[in-house]
Amino acid sequence: MKLPQVRPGPAGTAESRRHAEEVQALLRSEVTRVRHQAEQWRNGLAALLTLITTVSVVKGRDSIAGLTGPFQVAVGAALLAGLVLAACGTYVGMRAAYGLPIRQALGSAKDLRDYQRRSATHSARDLRWAISLLFATLVAVVAAVGLTWYGPSAAEAPVEARTRTGQRHCGTLTELADDVLVISTDQTVRIAVRELESLSVVRSCGS
Amino acid sequence: MGDDTDAAASRMAHDGAGEEAGSAEPIEYVHGTEPGLAERAARTSEVELHPPGRVEEIIVTGPCPACGDTTFHVEPLFLYRGATARGRDVVVEVICACGVAHPGAPQGEDGCGRSWVLSVLVPG
Numbered sequence: 431m432k433l434p435q436v437r438p439g440p441a442g443t444a445e446s447r448r449h450a451e452e453v454q455a456l457l458r459s460e461v462t463r464v465r466h467q468a469e470q471w472r473n474g475l476a477a478l479l480t481l482i483t484t485v486s487v488v489k490g491r492d493s494i495a496g497l498t499g500p501f502q503v504a505v506g507a508a509l510l511a512g513l514v515l516a517a518c519g520t521y522v523g524m525r526a527a528y529g530l531p532i533r534q535a536l537g538s539a540k541d542l543r544d545y546q547r548r549s550a551t552h553s554a555r556d557l558r559w560a561i562s563l564l565f566a567t568l569v570a571v572v573a574a575v576g577l578t579w580y581g582p583s584a585a586e587a588p589v590e591a592r593t594r595t596g597q598r599h600c601g602t603l604t605e606l607a608d609d610v611l612v613i614s615t616d617q618t619v620r621i622a623v624r625e626l627e628s629l630s631v632v633r634s635c636g637s
Numbered sequence: 638m639g640d641d642t643d644a645a646a647s648r649m650a651h652d653g654a655g656e657e658a659g660s661a662e663p664i665e666y667v668h669g670t671e672p673g674l675a676e677r678a679a680r681t682s683e684v685e686l687h688p689p690g691r692v693e694e695i696i697v698t699g700p701c702p703a704c705g706d707t708t709f710h711v712e713p714l715f716l717y718r719g720a721t722a723r724g725r726d727v728v729v730e731v732i733c734a735c736g737v738a739h740p741g742a743p744q745g746e747d748g749c750g751r752s753w754v755l756s757v758l759v760p761g
Contacts, residue, residue, distance in 0.1 A: 434684050436755055437755070438675035438755065439754030441670070442670040442675075442752055442754045444669075450730035450732055456713060457713055475761070495723070540709075585657075
């Protein structure tokens with residue numbers, strides 16, 4: 431790139447001077463401002479991480495236990511993803527707020543300015559990542575909660591009973607008492623246990 | 638560019654003492670600009686686009702046309718970022734930040750208080 435051409439500019443005014451002073455003040459506080467912002471976001475992420483781990487550990491098992499197998503796996507995966515995303519977000523957020531300890535040669539004013547600009551740029555980039563990870567964490571947690579709330583519970587999973595006479599009944603198991611199995615299909619079917627050849631949980635009552 | 642003689646001359650013209658830049662008593666702090674500063678600075682300032690290859694900042698270094706001490710100014714171009722800054726005249730108001738303690742300078746000021754405006758044509 432060619433060197434820039436320099437000429438005397440227009441006469442400075444009080445207004446232009448004030449603007450120039452404000453720009454320089456903003457420039458001086460650039461790194462501090464970005465890092466302060468990052469610190470606040472990091473606090474938010476840390477709070478979210480605490481919330482997820484608390485909910486997962488304290489409440490998680492009860493809620494998940496009632497779900498059918500595939501949904502248990504899906505909820506577990508979503509919670510794990512949320513945890514990993516939140517942990518990554520916290521790390522990146524902390525890096526944005528505090529930076530990493532590095533050795534830096536600051537031989538000249540230009541080196542110092544380079545270092546400041548790099549710090550501000552890296553912090554801003556890390557902060558953007560931390561925010562994205564925060565929202566990704568929220569998505570994973572909401573998915574886990576949604577699956578827990580709306581996923582089919584194991585108790586509601588249909589069962590298929592086959593009798594020794596070759597009949598097949600599929601429906602929801604409602605009762606097992608006095609050696610009699612009660613299955614709700616379109617109507618209530620009562621099957622004596624001794625007539626039962628097999629009983630299995632199925633994904634759905636197909637044709 | 639980079640010729641300290643002009644700066645020393647400007648300093649001599651300013652305080653009339655005829656001393657070399659950096660060896661005399663610092664001049665009085667004055668908040669504002671003075672006629673001729675921009676013309677002198679345009680001849681003596683070293684202007685650089687930074688970092689090389691991208692246009693993010695204009696860095697102006699060289700002697701302050703008023704006090705003669707070396708000053709360093711960074712003009713951020715984030716608003717004009719990238720290609721849009723190329724081929725443009727960017728007006729840069731430089732404020733002396735020589736770091737020398739000038740009599741009468743308010744707390745926190747690190748120059749002689751003078752400012753001057755340069756017009757920098759960023760190559761396309």
